[in-house]
Amino acid sequence: MTPRTLLLILLSCTACARIDHIGKPPSFTPPEESPERVAMAYSAVPDLAVPQRSTDGASLWSGTKSSLLGDRRAMKRGDILTVVIEIDEKAQISNSTSRSRSSSESLGIPQLFGVPQRHDPKLPDGASLADAVDLSGKSSSGGDGSVKRSEKLTLRVAATITDVMPNGILAIEGSQEVRVNFELRELLVTGFVRPDDVSRQNEITYDKIASARISYGGRGQITDMQQPRLGQQVLDAILPF
Template sequence: MTARPALRIAARLSLAAALAASLAACNAATRLSEVGSGPQLSQIKDPYTQPGYQPVSLPMPTPMPAERNPNSLWRSGSKAFFKDQRAKQVGDILTVLITINDQAQMANETKKSRDNSENMGLPSLLGLESQFKNALPSAVDPSKLIDASSKSSNDGKGNITRKEQIELKVAALVTQTLPNGNLVIQGRQEVRVNYELRDLNITGVIRPEDITAQNTISYEKIAEARIAYGGRGQLSDVQQPRYGQQIFDIISPF
């Protein structure tokens, strides 16, 4: 092996190693920093300052003028005589009730079969069929010049069985008030048990009218709801394939 091909192979190996190292650098550094102490809890931060935070923009109806009753002791829409305890402005807190008990089962079976056959010949072509023997073997019959056939079949079966059951409660913070009065909420909860960290995130848009007198709201009344429940730690890392296997599964065409 000459020096130039050897340098090319070494460069390719170095590039592959650098790519694998860059993919795992962030997570590996975090895991190394948590050796012996377990995963660290995230600090409480202002949602507006987070890199991925984006204000919600939705189609809004025309604002209606508010009707004022200066001589009335009762406020319209209030469930408490003296004060409404429900969340209504940025910074208020309410409790989100998450109760998911879904089951889904689906089975599909598809079969397809096709058999084609085509024959074509030129027994008579203005007398030119007699000249075919000059260009083609003498055994060729002009009436059977082309004979093609094809056959295909496909048999597919699929079966999906899914069962999910989640029952959680999480406090969420009102982060934005939309022009029509709807509220944007965001909640996050982290619980660490030994070396495993459980993380719950929920965001969405709610109507103030759907908030109960106990200052709670059910998850099915949250529009554009995004609920994420997972974890990270030693047990979660063991359940994941190693970095090399993940990279190979991504780049392998077979």
Template sequence: MTRIFRNLATLALVSTALAACGTADRLAQIGQEPPLSAIQDPTTQIGYQPVQMPMPTPTLAQYSPNSLWQSGRRTFFDDQRAGQIGDLVTVLVSITDTAAIANSTERARNGSQSMGASGAVGSLLNKVLPSGSEASAAIDLSGTGSSSGSGTVNRSETLSTRVSAVVTQVLPNGNLVIEGRQEVRVNFEVRELIVAGVVRPQDIAANNTIPSEKIAEARISYGGRGQITDVQQPRYGQQVLDIVLPF
């Protein structure tokens, strides 16, 4: 128990120190708009990892004499759609999710157990047992348990927007790894949109756009930071208690 309390105290001190640093930064920004992030190379960001996926057996390009066609090419003429590292592609984000789930469970259980002794053993036990007790009914156990639960989920989400993404990697089979980030500041609130995933060059339209449903391993995040988001979050003390308290 002492070790548990010591660990909780350490966690509280660390959380308080981190919160103090964050509080000082926020106090220094009173009356100012939330700063926008600097434009940076996505591959240099903390946590970035190159994508690795199963690839087909590579084939060597073959050229035929007196022919303009190169084996392995998918088209005869090149176009201006994204296809190399650093190219831009516009992602048409369109998400419409609706889910309705209802569950209900009930459970009940009854049990009883009795045990006694008679004869010579019972006579000996009667001498040992407290007055008013009989060895013939030495043990009489019973138990009753019941539980019930119900849950309902009714969710509806709609998101429709556009964001330009950068090709950060070309996989050996020709698929493109893209990542895009967009920040919009309105008054004292910054809205952030992040899109990442793997796309096929064939799915990119002639106007260099691709719908979000054709992005494999899609990672789409839409959120914000600022005064409105700040008041919607519990205070850091409450968040620490929610993590530490077992009840």
């Protein structure tokens, strides 16, 4: 494969995402391709081998989710729960360092098997091997650094249990897409939760999700304008200045 062909393939692949919304709003992700739909479609089939009495379905004290006092929390693959994301964090760090050093070294060989006396006459006027080496050095450095960050994000998204681990931990994944004019906002949430952390309202906060991956971004005409072009990104990565 020639470099020219490789470059054309790379440029065509990078342009596919932008060609999708030329002259029209960005397309939604087909729900048929989502892991949530796969988990719902291929979840465990309820055990109907043992028939229930007709009075069990009408009882207020039955253990099923349809009863008045039943536990409606998500427990198995394909169930849905609500993830509450409320991030309000602030961080401020300030560092200051200062360092200085000075040193001086002097080495003389007035007597070394007669070498100075033998070579001094051959040296220019004023030069002597009595003080063979004289070194001095001085260095100083100082630095100041500060970090100030503030993040605030409040979102709610429905997530689906995509798998149940052997130890009972639930793997969840949720996605949400909102399109306004020609800009599409995407929210993605994945992670692992304990069934005990799911509240009675079938909700869980983001700080109780292990290996949480939360992405809030989008695509569209505004995002395209804010992102540097591919050539500029390549040059920024390889240029040493």
